[in-house]
Amino acid sequence: MPLTNIYLIGPMGAGKSTIGRMLAKELARPFLDSDHVIEDRSGADIPWIFDVEGEQGFRDRESQVIEEICSQKGLVMATGGGVVGRPENRRNLSSNGFVVYLSAPVTIQLQRTEKDKRRPLLQRPDREEVLTRLLEERDPLYHSIADLVLDTEVLSPRQVIKRIIQAVGLGRE
Template sequence: MSCLILIGMMGAGKTTVGKELARRRRMRFADCDQAIVARTGVSIPTIFELEGEAGFRRRETQMIDELTREPDLVLATGGGVVVTPLNRELMRERGIVIYLDVPTQVLFERTRHDRNRPLLQVENPRQRIEELHRARDPLYRETAHIILAGGRGNPCNMVRQIEEALARYKADTCRP
């Protein structure tokens, strides 16, 4: 089975939904950001502070390259993974990419108190989320094989939607 890759904005539920999806499909789960933290021994905000966003993105690409080579894996990515063209290419070629498209208001509600998100440590985080979503949404859509509206319901409901979409996707790609 191919790698299943969840993309979307920070706070879209990629990790929560990904863990449930992996459990239900008896696959391994990995979170790209958590894998970077485990490898470096420091937090994402620390990497941003020491190396800037460019340094973090280089590490992210290395991790995406490694993780997308693994079979039977559900991979939750960081929200900005799509800003790097090579990441988009690797994910699209090596897995089935699922975009969890969540309204910006829901994203703000989920992330507004989270101090581990360097890109939201600004005066107006709601505006920042809207700006990031405007910039990244076309890239998510370009990269995804499957696009699902998220933000409503519980993780089990989202997993059911993903499984239904995967069945439709596989049926469509198997047709001559």
């Protein structure tokens, strides 16, 4: 399975981008962050897209990017937390690669996103309630397509990477 894509899914603050970059470097593969691809293609940052087009407009862009990236081979991709909300995204991810659900409890998500001003859904006073609701909605969807589930609260990034490499069968013999 050397050309299998590895997709990282999970909530905001779970470590998808950080672990994705480290994993890609370890495997000498290209790394893509779907949110960054959306920003690059639109010439605007995600908060601006949410302001102008709303969440629906952003999700339309996200679905297009996911479909395009899933047609490539041999890469590591970190996705946005809400990518699992659309059936076509779940289908594209699960049928075109190895899906790793990086989980983290709301308390950890709050700590890791505390100073982040680039997450439109968290620019409000009830951040904990928002993260709790999103996790309740999305957790079953993350599980529904995950080939592997890893808790980033208890595992270090190095441990997560090691487990992904073992699970995908890319470990050195």
